[in-house]
Amino acid sequence: MSELQVLQTVALASLLAWASGLRLYLAVFVIGLAAYLGYVTLPEGLKVLSHPYVIGTAGFLLAIEFLADKFPGLDSAWDGIHTFVRIPAGALLAAGATGDTLNALTVAAGLLGGTITAGTHFMKAGSRAVINTSPEPVSNWTASFTEEAMVLGGIWLAFAYPWVFLVMLVLFLGFAAWVLPKLWRFMKRLWIALSLPREPSKELRRS
Numbered sequence: 366m367s368e369l370q371v372l373q374t375v376a377l378a379s380l381l382a383w384a385s386g387l388r389l390y391l392a393v394f395v396i397g398l399a400a401y402l403g404y405v406t407l408p409e410g411l412k413v414l415s416h417p418y419v420i421g422t423a424g425f426l427l428a429i430e431f432l433a434d435k436f437p438g439l440d441s442a443w444d445g446i447h448t449f450v451r452i453p454a455g456a457l458l459a460a461g462a463t464g465d466t467l468n469a470l471t472v473a474a475g476l477l478g479g480t481i482t483a484g485t486h487f488m489k490a491g492s493r494a495v496i497n498t499s500p501e502p503v504s505n506w507t508a509s510f511t512e513e514a515m516v517l518g519g520i521w522l523a524f525a526y527p528w529v530f531l532v533m534l535v536l537f538l539g540f541a542a543w544v545l546p547k548l549w550r551f552m553k554r555l556w557i558a559l560s561l562p563r564e565p566s567k568e569l570r571r572s
Contacts, residue, residue, distance in 0.1 A: 374408065376527030378462035379534055380519055381411075382478035385455030386485025388516045389447070390430050393458075394423035395520055405524055410461035410471070434509045437497045444490035455482025481538065488541045491548030 384392035393414055399405045400415035413419060433443045459478020460471040489512065496504050523530040 372527050372531075373524075374462055376523045376530050377408070377411075378459040378474050378478060379481065379531060380523040381458035381462060382455045382481035383485050383534055383537070384516045384519055385451050385458060386482040386487075387489055387512045388427075388430070389451050389454055390423045390427040391513060391516050392520065394420060394427050395517065397423060399520075408462055408464070410463065410465040411458070431513075434512075435502075435506055437502055437505045440493050440505065440509070441490065441497055444486070444493060448486065448490070451486045452479055452482050455479055455486075484538065484541050484545065488545055488548070491545065491551075495548065495551055 381392060381396075396405070396407070396411075397414035397416075397420045400407045400412070401417070401420060407414060430443065434440045456475040456479030459481070460475035463470045463474040493505070493508065496508055519530060519533075522533070
């Protein structure tokens with residue numbers, strides 16, 4: 366395998382892991398459709414993504430996710446459920462980018478891919494929970510469309526300029542490592558505040 370092929374493989378595995386944490390179905394649909402139409406060539410372990418059944422299923426789930434992600438509260442519930450979907454899917458897709466048989470490289474790619482997916486997913490879910498503390502929907506829609514644009518831009522960048530994508534990914538992961546503890550502390554304070562019993566209003570105390 367040449368250095369260019371290694372670079373492309375690392376970029377593809379990293380892309381799938383990162384994108385799975387934000388928009389799993391969008392990534393699978395776009396990459397699978399691009400491979401089906403002959404715009405990109407996928408490694409053996411990922412050629413199944415170009416199967417019409419996979420493309421159709423991903424497209425159907427993408428349509429549901431597109432709508433669910435635009436409504437405050439519903440998006441957080443969707444994120445909560447997909448904690449058990451995105452992380453293992455990201456690990457499997459990253460492993461598939463390195464080969465179609467189980468070996469040390471695919472296991473390592475799966476472990477690293479799952480870690481990247483987890484970080485991206487929890488950053489997305491935590492930031493959405495923070496945004497949803499505001500009743501107005503505009504910021505929620507802005508965040509949702511921004512995530513979709515990031516995934517589409519990341520897909521193009523990973524195939525066209527893999528080095529640039531990998532540098533951007535490192536910067537993103539560094540930012541995620543910095544912001545995740547802050548999101549966790551905010552969510553902890555919010556949970557405590559919601560768990561505390563509310564004092565009765567003055568009208569109730571007077572009656």
